[in-house]
Amino acid sequence: MAKINVGLDIGFSSIKVVSLAKDQDRYKLVSLGSTPSPQPGIISDVDEDLEVLADSIKKLFTAANIDQREVIAALPESKVFTRVIDDLPYLTDAELSSAIHYAAEEFIPMPLSDVNLNWQVLVRSEAKGRNAKTVVLVIASPKNAVLKYIKVLDKAGLRAKVLETEIIAVTRSLVGNDPFSPSTLIMQLGATTTDFAAVSKGLIWLTRSISTGGIALTRSLVQHFNFEMNQAEQYKKIYGIMEDQLEGKVFEALKPVIDIIAGEGRRVIQAFETKYPSNPIKRVIVSGGGAKMPGLVIYLANVFGLEVQEADPWYSIVKEKDVVLKLSQDNSSYSAAVGLALRTED
Ligand SMILES: Nc1ncnc2c1ncn2[C@@H]1O[C@H](COP(=O)(O)OP(=O)(O)OP(=O)(O)O)[C@@H](O)[C@H]1O
Ligand SMILES: [Mg+2]
Structure with a gap:
């Protein structure tokens, strides 16, 4: 029987799992799933909260029909x-x-x-x-952060074969170790953080993490319009960073936060190019749940003056036709989980 690898990404806003089977030199999608994270979820240090989180993970594994108990899981960039x-x-x-x-x-x-x-x-x-x-x-990786993940996995009846950082996993699924891929800035827009990696020749040369992510964008709409979080979240997803929507009002509210994220991206590009001047960054890939924001790709292409693409972590993976359509809707959320499942044993 083919060997199955399970990647588990426990995010603040959602938990994602992907299982892949190695079929000769290629990986085949076996199963995937996601579920909203209970709050406060993984940021809590309280045992009861971690029990609730573990319970959600258990249910997700059942729903996705995954019976493997060994997983490769991600540590948040901000803790490492x-x-x-x-x-x-x-x-x-x-x-x-x-x-x-x-x-x-x-x-x-x-x-x-x-x-x-x-x-x-x-x-x-x-x-x-x-x-x-x-x-x-x-x-x-700080031992106390690692221990928390091991504890949650243990409560969920799982064992971590490997823990690696989110951006390393994301880089693996988006660029692989292709030595000929153009030098790339990867931006992983999560709920709590945005993580960056400058990647060249299939290797990571620089990483950074800032605590400005999807929640900060939603909060900005809450403050501007006096919305509830849920309503702000919907406006963000529907109107995004598009100047021609709602007379540019949502755009105006989101722009300062997007500019913080884009500004950090620019600093990562500059830092990389100062160190490796013969190797300029040629493209930007946006990943994570936030990559789906309407207008983001175009907005960032203008800021950076570079080609900007939305992440497709499934590009190298063999999958059945009927799942292709479903996958295309939330491609970019699965980058870390796919990258984890693609990790080969050392
Ligand atoms: N269509 C969309 N437009 C804008 N933002 C979106 C869209 N879809 C999801 N998001 C945002 O993406 C974020 C969730 O992304 P993701 O699943 O990558 O985060 P996470 O892994 O749970 O969080 P973290 O990595 O910070 O722990 C949320 O803030 C959500 O509002
Ligand atoms: Mg995440």
């Missing part, structure tokens, strides 16, 4: 410290490990004993020499 270290010379494995620990102390604002430290080598020269260098992506 990610950094590319690119000023290392040629190093042996042992030297590399100690160099990373040394560098990590500088960018992690907590004792190293409180984090799980992982890294991925991006570039490594084969031998010593003047131009020899080593570039690594270092990921430090």
Whole structure:
């Protein structure tokens, strides 16, 4: 029987699950599903809230007909410290490990004993020499954040094979490790945060996370129009960032928040291009639930002066015809879950 991989993305506004079967060199969609997250959900530290959340996850697995108990789950970018270290010379494995620990102390604002430290080598020269260098992506996950996820999964009767950060999973489903894909800025617009990654040659070179996401946009409409949250949410989804709708009133209310997000995107592009001047960013991919906002792609294309695309995490995946239509409606919400399920074992 084909091996089945389950990716689970526990977001603040919704929980998404995807299971894929490996069929020779390709992945085939087996099942998918999503359900609204109970509130306060994953941001809570209270046991009872986490029980309620675990119960929703259990029901989602039943509804999606997934009986695997081992999953690959995502940690939120905002809780994890990610950094590319690119000023290392040629190093042996042992030297590399100690160099990373040394560098990590500088960018992690907590004792190293409180984090799980992982890294991925991006570039490594084969031998010593003047131009020899080593570039690594270092990921430090605070142990208390990791433990919370393990606890929730445990309450849901699940076990985490791997926990990785949301933006790493998103990058895998949207760009894969295609060394020929153009240099890309990925923007993952969630409910609580927007996460960014500068990706080139199929590798992540820079990441950032800000606490401005879909909720901030909805709140802006609440304040402007004195709406209830639900009503504001609907206006956001229907009118979005389109100047010609409702005399531009919704546009005006959303614009300052979108500009915060776009501004951070521009800073990530600039930071990447300053470091790697021969390798300019050629396109932007918007992903996450917020990517579906009407007018967003065009608005961002004007801001960045670049090609902007809405994410399609399913592009490399084999699927039956009848699910294709359903998928196209909420493509971009599944980027992290698909990327998690695409992770191969180390
Ligand atoms: N059509 C739409 N237009 C605008 N915003 C939308 C649309 N559909 C969903 N959203 C917004 O996307 C957000 C949810 O996206 P997503 O499912 O990626 O978040 P999440 O993973 O639950 O949150 P987080 O990653 O912050 O924990 C919500 O804020 C929602 O309002
Ligand atoms: Mg999310």
